[in-house]
Amino acid sequence: MTVSARAARPGELPPPAGPALPPGAAHPRSGVTEEGLARRLKALACTAPLHDLEARKANLAGEYTVYAMAELGLAAIDLVTVTMDFDTGADHEEIVGRLRPRVAAQAPGRDPAEYERVARWVLENLINVGSVDRGFRAVYGMWTREGEYIRRDYDFKLLEEVPGPDGHIFLRATDEAINVLVGALDTDVTSAQIAADVKLDHLIRRGRLAEARFAAEQARYRTVQYAESLRRALDATRRNVRAVDWLRAVPDLIDEAFDHVADRYRHENAILINIRRARDEAEESERKRGAAELVDIVQDCIRRHTQLQTRLMEAGPLFRAEQDRQAFAAPSTRTGLDLYGQLLRPLLELPVGDARRVTDRFFAAGTGLRTPVAVRLHDLTEMLLTPPAPRDHLGAELPEPDVSLTPDDSRYSERQHDAAALLLDIPPETPRRLSGLLAEAREADPDLGYLVALLAFHAASPPVGTALRQGDRTLLVAVDDGTELDDPEVGGADLIIGTAVLTGARPEPEGPTPG
Amino acid sequence: MNHDTAADAAPITSADVGDAARLVAFGLQPKLLPARDAEYADLIRRHREDPRFAALAAAVAAGLGLVVLEVSPRAGMAVTAGEDSVFAVRMGDYARRAGTESADRFLHGLAHLAVAAMAFPRPEDLADDAYVGRLSVHGVDAFVRQACRRLEERAELRGEISDPEVDGPSLEAAWRVYARRSATGATKDARRLAASTVGIVAKAVAFLVDSGFLQRVSDDGGGTYRTTARYQLQVRDTAGSAAMSELLELGVVAVTDGSPSLLAAAVDGELVPGAGLPFHGV
Numbered sequence: 001m002t003v004s005a006r007a008a009r010p011g012e013l014p015p016p017a018g019p020a021l022p023p024g025a026a027h028p029r030s031g032v033t034e035e036g037l038a039r040r041l042k043a044l045a046c047t048a049p050l051h052d053l054e055a056r057k058a059n060l061a062g063e064y065t066v067y068a069m070a071e072l073g074l075a076a077i078d079l080v081t082v083t084m085d086f087d088t089g090a091d092h093e094e095i096v097g098r099l100r101p102r103v104a105a106q107a108p109g110r111d112p113a114e115y116e117r118v119a120r121w122v123l124e125n126l127i128n129v130g131s132v133d134r135g136f137r138a139v140y141g142m143w144t145r146e147g148e149y150i151r152r153d154y155d156f157k158l159l160e161e162v163p164g165p166d167g168h169i170f171l172r173a174t175d176e177a178i179n180v181l182v183g184a185l186d187t188d189v190t191s192a193q194i195a196a197d198v199k200l201d202h203l204i205r206r207g208r209l210a211e212a213r214f215a216a217e218q219a220r221y222r223t224v225q226y227a228e229s230l231r232r233a234l235d236a237t238r239r240n241v242r243a244v245d246w247l248r249a250v251p252d253l254i255d256e257a258f259d260h261v262a263d264r265y266r267h268e269n270a271i272l273i274n275i276r277r278a279r280d281e282a283e284e285s286e287r288k289r290g291a292a293e294l295v296d297i298v299q300d301c302i303r304r305h306t307q308l309q310t311r312l313m314e315a316g317p318l319f320r321a322e323q324d325r326q327a328f329a330a331p332s333t334r335t336g337l338d339l340y341g342q343l344l345r346p347l348l349e350l351p352v353g354d355a356r357r358v359t360d361r362f363f364a365a366g367t368g369l370r371t372p373v374a375v376r377l378h379d380l381t382e383m384l385l386t387p388p389a390p391r392d393h394l395g396a397e398l399p400e401p402d403v404s405l406t407p408d409d410s411r412y413s414e415r416q417h418d419a420a421a422l423l424l425d426i427p428p429e430t431p432r433r434l435s436g437l438l439a440e441a442r443e444a445d446p447d448l449g450y451l452v453a454l455l456a457f458h459a460a461s462p463p464v465g466t467a468l469r470q471g472d473r474t475l476l477v478a479v480d481d482g483t484e485l486d487d488p489e490v491g492g493a494d495l496i497i498g499t500a501v502l503t504g505a506r507p508e509p510e511g512p513t514p515g
Numbered sequence: 516m517n518h519d520t521a522a523d524a525a526p527i528t529s530a531d532v533g534d535a536a537r538l539v540a541f542g543l544q545p546k547l548l549p550a551r552d553a554e555y556a557d558l559i560r561r562h563r564e565d566p567r568f569a570a571l572a573a574a575v576a577a578g579l580g581l582v583v584l585e586v587s588p589r590a591g592m593a594v595t596a597g598e599d600s601v602f603a604v605r606m607g608d609y610a611r612r613a614g615t616e617s618a619d620r621f622l623h624g625l626a627h628l629a630v631a632a633m634a635f636p637r638p639e640d641l642a643d644d645a646y647v648g649r650l651s652v653h654g655v656d657a658f659v660r661q662a663c664r665r666l667e668e669r670a671e672l673r674g675e676i677s678d679p680e681v682d683g684p685s686l687e688a689a690w691r692v693y694a695r696r697s698a699t700g701a702t703k704d705a706r707r708l709a710a711s712t713v714g715i716v717a718k719a720v721a722f723l724v725d726s727g728f729l730q731r732v733s734d735d736g737g738g739t740y741r742t743t744a745r746y747q748l749q750v751r752d753t754a755g756s757a758a759m760s761e762l763l764e765l766g767v768v769a770v771t772d773g774s775p776s777l778l779a780a781a782v783d784g785e786l787v788p789g790a791g792l793p794f795h796g797v
Contacts, residue, residue, distance in 0.1 A: 038676075092701055127700070132710050134697035139681055152678040153687075155695040163653050163699045163713055163737060236661040243661050326636070337641055337755045339632040344659075346767045347628070348666055352621050352692050353685030354765050359624025360606065361761040366627050366754030367609070368595055368726035368745075369581070369602035371543055 034142045042154050045138035046176045049158060050074065053125055064118065066107045072122045075102055080159055081173040084224055089162060089170030096120055126159045127171075134161065178225055227308050230257060234311065237319055241326050242340070246319055254315055261309045265302070272298050412451050419444060420451045424459075424476060424497065431498030434478070435485060453490045456497055467502060475500045527571065535571040538562060539579065542592030543602070545727025545745060549591050562586050584752050589644075590744040595753055610718065612710070617685065618692050622712065625693065626719040628758065629659045631750045634729075634742045641751050644744070651736030655716045656698055663690040713737060 053069035079098050083090035099119040104112070128134055135157040143149055158177040164170045233250050236243045244250055272295065279291035337343070343362075347355050412420075423441055426432055434456050441448040459478035467475045478495040485494040538558040541547060549556040562569050563586070572592070576583050580600030584593040596602035606613050606620060613620040633655045634648030635641040667690065670677045679687035693712060700708035707714040720740060723729045728746035732739045 129700070133695050134700055134711070135695055140678075151681040152676065153681055154678050155691070157695075157697075161697060161700045161711075163656075169699050169701050232661070232664070235657060243658075243665060337751065337759065338638045339628070339635055339641065339750070339755060340662075343755065343758055343762065344628055344632045345662060345666075346762065347625075348659075348662055348688075348690040348693070350689050350765065350767065351686045352618065352689045355689035356617060356621040356624065357765070358758050358761045359621055359628055362628045362631075362754050362758035363606060363609075363624040364598065364603065365595075365757040366631060366749060367604040367722065368545060368728060368749060369543065369600070370596075370604050370726075372601050 038140060038142050041140040042138070042156070045136075045140070045154055046156060046158070048138060049126060049128070049136055053122060056125075060121070062114070067103065067118055068106060069122060072099060072103060072106075072119070073126055075099060076119075076123055076126055077158060077173055077177050080171050081178060081224060084172055084228070089164075089172035092123070092169070092171060095123060095171060099123070123159070127161060128157075172228075175225065224304070226257065226260065227304065227311075229253065230308065230311060230315075234315060234318060237322055241319070241322050246323075250315075250319075254312055257308065257312055261305050261312070264305050268298050268302050268305075272302075412447070416445060416448055416451060419448055420455055423448075423452060424455055426476075426497060426499050428474070428499045428501050431496050433483075434493075434495040434497060435487065437497065438487060438490075449489055456495055457492075459497060460495060462500075473502060475502055527567065531568065531571060532575070534558060534561070535568060535575045538572050538592050539575045539581065539594065542576070542581070542583075542594040546725075547591065547727075549588050555591065556588065559586060559588055559591065562592075582753070584745075584748040587744075590748060593745050593748050595749055609722070618696075619710070619715075621689065621692060622696065622715050623719065625659070625689075626655070626712075626716045627723075627754075629655050630716065630719055630723065630729075631746075631754065633658050634746065635750065641747065641755070644747070646747070648742040648747075649732070649739065650720075650742075651739040652713060652717045652720055653737040655720075656713050656737075659693055659712070660698070663694040666690045667694060 050070045050073045053073050057064045057067060057069045076095060076099055079095050080090045083094065096116065096119045099122070100112075100115050103115040103118045104110075107115075128136055133155070135155055138154045138156075139151055140154055141149060141151040156176045157174045159171050160174055161169050162172055230253060233244055233253060237246070237250070275291050275294045275298065279288055279295060282288040282291055343358075347358050350358075420441070423437060434453065437452055437456070438449045441452045455476075456478050459476040460480065462475050462477050464475065476497065477500045478497045480493040480495055483494040485492050537554075541552070541555045541558065547555065549559045562572055569586070572586070573583055576594055579602075580597045581594040581602065582597050584590075584595055586592050596604070606623065610619065610623050613623045630650060633650040635646070636648075640646045640648060666688070667677065670688075677688055677691055679691065697708070697711045699711045699713045702708050707717055709715075709718070717737065720729060720738060723746065724731060724740070728743055728749065729740040730743060732741050
């Protein structure tokens with residue numbers, strides 16, 4: 001037995017070079033295998049919530065068996081991961097909204113409210129809203145090195161809710177979720193990134209677009225994960241310089257990340273050129289579309305690198321500023337209790353049963369006092385006997401607003417404005433002279449001439465920027481070609497008025513989408 | 516007021532006792548400051564000038580089961596509840612779940628400790644009477660989470676298995692309990708999720724505001740607060756040392772020479788050398 005084999009060698013030094021194992025160690029109960037087994041069990045457990053979605057859909061009230069819940073669950077994690085940014089996560093509603101088309105596609109022709117309900121159900125189950133921790137727990141067992149079999153709890157989350165800076169709640173995919181999603185269970189971030197790169201490059205050269213797309217997406221998830229670890233370190237530094245190892249860990253992380261960004265820049269630009277070529281040369285429309293999507297993904301990757309790089313450049317100054325603020329403040333001659341170093345941190349390492357004794361003491365001594373509230377029996381009876389006030393769902397009645405009519409002091413009526421607009425609705429190909437317009441206007445209404453003239457003058461300096469921003473298609477433009485206006489009412493130039501057609505109202509995304 | 520007539524030989528009258536009790540009564544209203552109430556300020560002055568009156572006030576407080584931390588114009592009559600006093604706050608009254616659920620009980624207590632640690636991050640801050648701490652609800656949560664993450668990373672580095680045994684929930688490492696509790700959560704009525712860590716910290720902070728220990732500054736970061744002199748006294752003189760002695764009893768901090776000063780725990784090779792930081796690493 002392994003147990004006895006180990007017990008028989010208590011005085012022996014551990015073998016100097018790792019895997020020189022004693023004969024019994026190859027036995028399944030040896031520590032190394034057990035850890036590997038535990039790791040695989042944990043990885044397997046991470047997928048359980050997805051299977052659970054499938055299993056429990058039958059219990060829902062309604063015909064929900066038609067939906068592929070595991071697919072929806074994975075898609076939801078996917079959406080959250082892609083939407084995750086350096087600072088924020090994904091919004092609940094946004095994820096539900098983006099998940100809905102997929103839900104609808106699975107069971108066409110049903111009530112849209114049902115799609116919404118299904119999308120929400122999937123999302124809530126991935127958060128596990130019902131549990132106190134909003135997470136999942138799996139039990140796994142393993143042999144210890146002493147030969148004792150112990151069952152342990154493994155707690156994990158797939159989607160977690162985090163507070164945003166403005167009080168909003170965001171969703172972020174956890175490391176576990178990202179690992180499950182990309183299928184690379186228990187791998188190192190950096191090495192996985194390199195592997196994905198090589199694979200991507202290779203696939204594109206061989207023209208395997210579908211697989212290249214998969215690899216590119218994988219690369220993007222890894223990038224997000226990278227940014228996430230940096231964000232945590234910087235956040236922690238801002239709060240407490242002590243909490244982060246700025247001597248080794250963070251500088252290493254920053255150096256690594258800088259190399260990574262530089263490397264990825266070169267790499268992705270090269271890939272971009274490759275895929276663009278593939279896109280432009282592709283004959284098949286399906287292939288063309290695939291390449292175009294890949295362009296989008298790689299562009300998104302590049303955008304994320306830029307963001308990461310900006311943060312990296314800010315990291316050094318941030319550390320120095322925080323160090324000044326936190327460490328070099330005028331030292332006091334007296335010293336007190338180091339609440340963090342002496343109390344909070346050692347306490348967090350204790351088993352919760354012991355730690356609770358300390359926090360209980362702190363609570364009892366640290367909350368101050370409360371003057372006890374004595375209940376008057378008289379008040380209590382009255383309160384208990386009072387019928388509950390009927391709750392009005394509509395709230396208090398709004399007072400009727402006292403509105404006084406402002407006198408209509410506009411010079412021209414609504415009808416006159418309409419007439420002027422009609423008159424100035426000139427076809428783009430045929431500009432007209434102001435004099436002609438004025439004559440026509442006065443024919444209809446003697447007052448209209450002045451209004452048309454005003455509108456024409458306004459068109460002499462048209463608000464092009466505003467029109468572009470609003471996405472207007474056309475714009476009234478007046479041009480002075482030097483001809484004098486001969487008119488009894490208005491003077492100046494006899495403007496040429498025409499309609500300009502605005503093109504490129506919005507900047508088109510780079511490269512038209514083929515197909 | 517009759518304190519100006521107080522002579523050494525004059526016997527203590529019932530009016531004196533009444534005034535002393537009045538001063539203690541002011542002390543029981545922690546949000547009230549001497550600067551805002553002329554009568555309170557008068558009594559504080561009398562307390563300083565008349566030792567017999569001071570002794571009388573101390574006796575009244577002790578009789579009520581109160582501990583006097585400080586009597587000064589800045590903090591007022593800072594009193595706190597003795598351990599078995601009727602004024603003491605019980606965990607079961609504080610949070611319903613905390614009475615029964617041991618994890619919740621721990622988290623509520625930890626939230627109070629974390630607020631104090633965030634309010635007075637360095638030892639000097641706690642010692643310096645002029646120091647005013649600032650903290651935010653989200654900041655406290657993130658601060659504890661970071662500490663938990665460091666411990667998690669360290670456990671991983673050492674190859675420790677931090678997953679608790681199924682049969683021994685009280686043997687689970689404390690940091691894990693905090694780390695696995697959700698930080699926040701969407702609720703149907705857009706209120707804070709009470710059982711989330713942000714909800715628990717927010718509750719602690721709101722309670723401390725009612726105790727006159729914190730003052731709300733703004734809504735940033737889930738609510739930003741600054742400390743009062745009374746809070747500093749409470750943490751420094753009562754809570755900190757009480758928790759420390761409990762920790763010592765558990766044998767966590769070894770005070771080698773038996774001196775009463777609380778020395779930094781032995782730093783297990785995590786000192787950040789040459790980094791210019793007067794602190795040891797986490």
